Amino acid sequence: MSRGAGAGRRRVAIGAGGAVVLLAALDAYVVTTVLVAVVEDLEIPVNRLERVTPVLTGFLLGYVAAMPLLGQLSDRFGRRALLQACLVFFAAGSVVTALAQDVPLLTAGRVVQGVAGGALLPVTMALAGDLWDERRRPVVLGAVGAAQELGSVLGPLYGAAVVALLDDWRLIFWINLPLTALAMAAVHVSVPAGRPSGSGGPGGERPGVDWVGGLLLAAGLALLVGGLYNPEPEESALPPWGLPVVAAGAAVLVLFGLWEARTRTRLLDLSGVRRGPLLATLGVSFLSGAALMVTLVDVVLVAQTLLGKDTVEGALLLTRFLVALPFAAVLGGVLARRVGERWPMAAGMAISAAGYLLIAGWPADLAAASYGPLPRMDVDLVVTGLGLGLVIAPVSSAVLRAVPAARHGVASAAVVVARMMGMLLGISALSAWGFHRFHSLTADLQTPMPFLKPAEQFRRELAAYEEAVRDALRTEYQEIFWITAGLCALGAVLALAAAVRDGAGGGDGETPPAQAVSVPS
Incomplete structure (x- = not known):
C-alpha cells in the first residue's frame, strides 16, 4: 500500500472512531432536555421526579465503570473487535431504551448503552496511538477529545430537536440503529484487524487485563x-x-x-509521575463535570417548571450556556499555551463559581430580570459557560504534560473518566439533596379541592398552592446552585495545586514504571 493510501486509511479509521465517540457522547447528554417528556410518557407525577434519576445515572455509571477495563480488553483482543462488539451492545441498549414502558427497563437500557459507549473513547484513543507516532499523536488525541466535548454541546440540542420535529423521545434511540450500522461498516473497512503490533508481552503473550x-x-x-x-x-x-x-x-x-x-x-499506571499535580488536575476535571451536569439538568428544569417553557424552549435557553462552552474552550487552549495551565484552570473555575452564584440569585420574576438591555438569564448562563469552558483545554494539556508520551491515550481517557465520575456522583448527590428539600418545603401544603366552596375561592386557593410549589422549587434550585458554586470554588483552589513543570513525567524518584498494558505501544 502506498504511503498516501496508508495515510488516507488512517484518517478514515480515526474518523470512524471519532464518529462513534460522538455518537456515545450524544447519548450521554441527550436525555437532559427531554426528561420532562420521558416523565410524562411514563406517567410519573411531576412532583416525583426522583423516580427518573436512575435514567440519568445509569448511563453515566455504565460509561465510567466500563471505560478503563474495556480499553485494556482492546489491547488483548484488538481495536476492531472491541469497537464492533461495543457498537452491537450499544444498538441493543438503544432498542431496550426505545421499547421501555417503565423506569427499571429504561434504566437497564441506558446502563447497557453506557457500558458499550464507555469503551469507545479509550479504544479510539488507543487506536490513535497505534496509527500515529509520538510527535503527531497529541493532535489526533485532541481531535478525538473534541468529538467527546462536542457531545456535551450537541446532545441536549439534538434531543430537543428530535422531540420538536418528530414528537416522540423514543425516536432518539431508534435513530441510533442506522447510525450504529453505518459506524460498524466504517470500522470494519478502516480499522485494522487483530491485536495492535507491539501490544504483547515477553514472548508475544497476550497483555494482561486488570x-x-x-x-x-x-x-x-x-x-x-x-x-x-x-x-x-x-x-x-x-x-x-x-x-x-x-x-x-x-x-x-x-x-x-x-x-x-x-x-x-x-488500569492507569502512575509510576514515575508526579501524582500531586496530576491528581489535582483530575480533581478539577471531576468538579467541573459535576457542575456541568447540574447545569444541563437543572437549567432545563427551571425553564420547564418555573417559566412554563416546553422542551424546545428549555433547550434554547440552555444554548446560552452551550454556545459559550466551546468558545471558551478554544480561548483556554490559547491561554494555556501562553501562560501555562494553572491560571486558566483557576480563573475558569472561579468565573463559573461566580456564574452559579448569579444563577442562584435569580428572582421570582426571572423573565423580566435584566442587566440594562441584556436579559439576566442570558448573561448569567454565558458567564457560567465561559468559566467551565475555559477549564477544558488546560485540564487535558496539564494531564498530557504530566505523563510520558507513551501513556497519552490512557491519560486523555482519565480526564474524561474523572469528569464523568463528577457528573455521575454530582447529579446523584445533589438530586438526593434537592428532592429531599422540595418534599420538606412542600410537606405542609394541602392540595385544594373544589368541593363545597365557591368557584372563585377554589381558584384563589389553587393559585396560592401553585405559587407555594413554585417558591419551593425556586428554593431547591437556589440551594443546588449555591452548592455547585462551592464545588467550583474548590476546583479553583485545586487548580492552583495542579501546576506541572515542563518535562514532568520523567520520574520523582519512585520505582520504575510497571507494565502499563492499557497503553498502546
Whole structure:
C-alpha cells in the first residue's frame, strides 16, 4: 500500500472512531432536555421526579465503570473487535431504551448503552496511538477529545430537536440503529484487524487485563450511586440504607486504590509521575463535570417548571450556556499555551463559581430580570459557560504534560473518566439533596379541592398552592446552585495545586514504571 493510501486509511479509521465517540457522547447528554417528556410518557407525577434519576445515572455509571477495563480488553483482543462488539451492545441498549414502558427497563437500557459507549473513547484513543507516532499523536488525541466535548454541546440540542420535529423521545434511540450500522461498516473497512503490533508481552503473550481493578471500580461507584438514590425523599436526603451503602462504596474505592498501587497490571499506571499535580488536575476535571451536569439538568428544569417553557424552549435557553462552552474552550487552549495551565484552570473555575452564584440569585420574576438591555438569564448562563469552558483545554494539556508520551491515550481517557465520575456522583448527590428539600418545603401544603366552596375561592386557593410549589422549587434550585458554586470554588483552589513543570513525567524518584498494558505501544 502506498504511503498516501496508508495515510488516507488512517484518517478514515480515526474518523470512524471519532464518529462513534460522538455518537456515545450524544447519548450521554441527550436525555437532559427531554426528561420532562420521558416523565410524562411514563406517567410519573411531576412532583416525583426522583423516580427518573436512575435514567440519568445509569448511563453515566455504565460509561465510567466500563471505560478503563474495556480499553485494556482492546489491547488483548484488538481495536476492531472491541469497537464492533461495543457498537452491537450499544444498538441493543438503544432498542431496550426505545421499547421501555417503565423506569427499571429504561434504566437497564441506558446502563447497557453506557457500558458499550464507555469503551469507545479509550479504544479510539488507543487506536490513535497505534496509527500515529509520538510527535503527531497529541493532535489526533485532541481531535478525538473534541468529538467527546462536542457531545456535551450537541446532545441536549439534538434531543430537543428530535422531540420538536418528530414528537416522540423514543425516536432518539431508534435513530441510533442506522447510525450504529453505518459506524460498524466504517470500522470494519478502516480499522485494522487483530491485536495492535507491539501490544504483547515477553514472548508475544497476550497483555494482561486488570479484572480485579475494573470490578472494584465498578462496584465502588455502583454502591455510591445506589446509596445516594432515595426513591422516597420525604423523610431524609438519603434512604435508610444510604449511609452504610455509601460507606461501603467508599471502602471499595479505597481498596481499589490500594490494589492499583500494588498490582503489576494497572488500569492507569502512575509510576514515575508526579501524582500531586496530576491528581489535582483530575480533581478539577471531576468538579467541573459535576457542575456541568447540574447545569444541563437543572437549567432545563427551571425553564420547564418555573417559566412554563416546553422542551424546545428549555433547550434554547440552555444554548446560552452551550454556545459559550466551546468558545471558551478554544480561548483556554490559547491561554494555556501562553501562560501555562494553572491560571486558566483557576480563573475558569472561579468565573463559573461566580456564574452559579448569579444563577442562584435569580428572582421570582426571572423573565423580566435584566442587566440594562441584556436579559439576566442570558448573561448569567454565558458567564457560567465561559468559566467551565475555559477549564477544558488546560485540564487535558496539564494531564498530557504530566505523563510520558507513551501513556497519552490512557491519560486523555482519565480526564474524561474523572469528569464523568463528577457528573455521575454530582447529579446523584445533589438530586438526593434537592428532592429531599422540595418534599420538606412542600410537606405542609394541602392540595385544594373544589368541593363545597365557591368557584372563585377554589381558584384563589389553587393559585396560592401553585405559587407555594413554585417558591419551593425556586428554593431547591437556589440551594443546588449555591452548592455547585462551592464545588467550583474548590476546583479553583485545586487548580492552583495542579501546576506541572515542563518535562514532568520523567520520574520523582519512585520505582520504575510497571507494565502499563492499557497503553498502546
